[in-house]
Amino acid sequence: MPVTFNHTIIPAKNRDESARFFRTLFEISETPSWGPFTNIQLDEGVLLQFAELPGVDQIPMHHYAFLVDDDLFDRAYSRLQAGGIEHWADPQLTRPGETNTEHGGRGVYFTDPAGHAIEMITKPYL
Known part of the structure; x- marks a missing residue:
């Protein structure tokens, strides 16, 4: 297997x-x-x-990346914007309110309710 x-x-x-x-x-x-x-x-x-x-006050940040198709990216990105969720085009968080076109696709970075770094991309890196 x-x-x-x-x-x-x-x-x-x-x-x-x-x-x-x-x-x-x-x-x-x-x-x-x-x-x-x-x-x-x-x-x-x-x-x-x-x-x-239990007993953990501060959750350490983890990074999770999700590969989605272009249509879902558009819908999900619209939900991020409508929800006022802060987002960036880069993992260094220097390009707020933008998406990127890295690796032949589109991508965006934001945080989830627990503070984890979330990446949504339309093309895999490799």
Whole structure:
């Protein structure tokens, strides 16, 4: 069997709020959840499990990049703008309110409700 990515746990301040943010942004259907996790499932079966970390006041920032098609990028970017979500064209956060055209596609950087750095791109880097 080839190696594929199956799931990861994403630390959240509020697991339901974080999962809802991604479901709304990326138009993802409800996914069954259990135990301490609120889940969303991406294409290819990849499961993102949002969990609150007991006793942790400050969540360390992680970086997550999502590859989407041009149509979803347009809709998701419109939702970012309509929601007043601060965003940048670059990971150094020097180009606010813009998108980029790196690697033959488009991209944008923003943060999720837990403060994680999120990247949305339309073309893979390799």
